[in-house]
Amino acid sequence: MxxxxxxxxxxxxxxxxxxxxxxxxxxxxxxxxxxxxxxxxxxxxxxxxxxxxxxxxxxxxxxxxxxxxxxxxxxxxxxxxxxxxxxxxxxxxxxxxxxxxxxxxxxxxxxxxxxxxxxxxxxxxxxxxxxxxxxxxxxxxxxxxxxxxxxxxxxxxxxxxxxxxxxxxxxxxxxxDTLWNSWDSIATLVCLFGIVVVYFADTQLHEFTSKNKILKESGVDTIPNLDSGLWQYSRHPNNFGEQLWWWGLVNFGWNVGHGWTFIGSFVNSMCLAYVTVLVEQRILKQAFRTKSYRMYQKSTSVWVPWFKSFRQEDSKYKNF
Known part of the structure; x- marks a missing residue:
């Protein structure tokens, strides 16, 4: 077996x-x-x-x-x-x-x-x-x-x-047992939106890593960073979507009078922030990615998707 x-x-x-x-x-x-x-x-x-x-x-x-x-x-x-x-x-x-x-x-x-x-x-x-x-x-x-x-x-x-x-x-x-209301509907939409965001973010990351694997096996230089799709607006859109999901659940708890249930998602978010730092430090240790990723850090939001703060003089480092 x-x-x-x-x-x-x-x-x-x-x-x-x-x-x-x-x-x-x-x-x-x-x-x-x-x-x-x-x-x-x-x-x-x-x-x-x-x-x-x-x-x-x-x-x-x-x-x-x-x-x-x-x-x-x-x-x-x-x-x-x-x-x-x-x-x-x-x-x-x-x-x-x-x-x-x-x-x-x-x-x-x-x-x-x-x-x-x-x-x-x-x-x-x-x-x-x-x-x-x-x-x-x-x-x-x-x-x-x-x-x-x-x-x-x-x-x-x-x-x-x-x-x-x-x-x-x-x-x-x-x-x-309390009646369903508009806050439950909002919580549902937040949860669904979070699931959709993390699905597309993970799919784009998978396609990126799969493409790099093929390039590496072909003896061609790999692409240092993913900077397209949702990753153009956030360095960790998968983490953002995952947090939306959990905080959407917190809204359900808050709506039935148990706002204290936020503590689990709060601790989880703090730990994920720490893990995000570790992940980025690990990326920066890879010599072929360092310069490009530092520029990516300067121009792109960490979690919450937002427009790039991209400096014109840095454009020569852009890889996509």
Whole structure:
């Protein structure tokens, strides 16, 4: 059995412990079993979700990563966990949602997930577990023999904080029943616009990297920077679109009286800003891109798409 098929089976089977436990809980809850365990699960939906995440994702996925010497599976599950959480919060006995709002959020999350899953596999050449995040690779080298235990906190516990945090609006939407209103419609449009922006940005980036790969294999000089399409107006339009999606979800939470749910998206945005700096530093270390990218930095907005502030005397550096 090939490595790709093994990883595919592993990825599909990995969440089954949590799914099985939750379905068992729903069965016993629907049949009025008064076990202290089921009572606790009924009254603590957020804590239960975190407990399942800690056991099934943090511990189980970490062990898989250690055995394979590659923490690839958590990247894939970034596309899946929000969908699972949206269904979990909607079906939990604690749930008291406006069904229209709840179903719209679930549908939007599915659209977001399908888009991201397609982008993930397209980037990975349709391989399961072909590689892990480049940041994990660098930390593996940096921390050496300590990486095996540090990875539990850096790769998995931190991801729990981020994922549970940015999905807080899904919890809020399913915790109170208020009528759908114009703010929900605005939140829907923001989410959809974000998904569309990041789809086109990722597609343009994929086409750019694919073209450069062909040029490199042909022995021709590669194009140093992507400076067309959405990338003409923003250095990271994919990040901009992704943030629009998450902040659109925050609008749903705010509209049902849970404005505090912004904290997850706020922390995520701050971390993504830091990662953006790391990515650009990494680009500038590539000698053939340095001069062109510095000019690109001077003329192009970081995240929010905007018109270029392009100086005439710099035009000789423009590559497109």
């Amino acid at each position: 090939g490595r790709n098929l093994k990883n595919a089976i592993l990825a599909i089977l990995s969440p089954l412990p949590s799914i099985t436990f939750y379905l068992t809980f729903l069965h016993y809850n629907n049949n009025n079993y008064s076990s202290s365990l089921w009572i606790w699960c009924s009254h603590n939906p957020f804590l239960l979700a975190n407990l399942l995440f800690f056991i099934n994702i943090n511990l189980f996925f970490w062990i898989i990563g250690l055995l394979q010497s590659c923490h690839w599976i958590i990247d894939l599950y970034w596309t899946v966990i929000p969908v699972m959480l949206s269904h979990y919060y909607a079906t939990h006995p604690f749930s008291k949602p406006n069904l229209w709002r709840s179903n719209v959020v679930i549908l939007l999350t599915w659209v977001w997930s399908i888009r991201l899953t397609h982008s993930y596999f397209r980037r990975e050449n349709w391989q399961w577990g072909g590689r892990e995040d480049w940041r994990f690779n660098e930390m593996r080298i940096q921390y050496g023999k300590h990486w095996w235990w540090l990875s539990f906190f850096v790769v998995y516990v931190s991801q729990q904080v981020f994922l549970m945090g940015i999905c807080l609006p899904m919890y809020a939407v399913n915790s109170i």
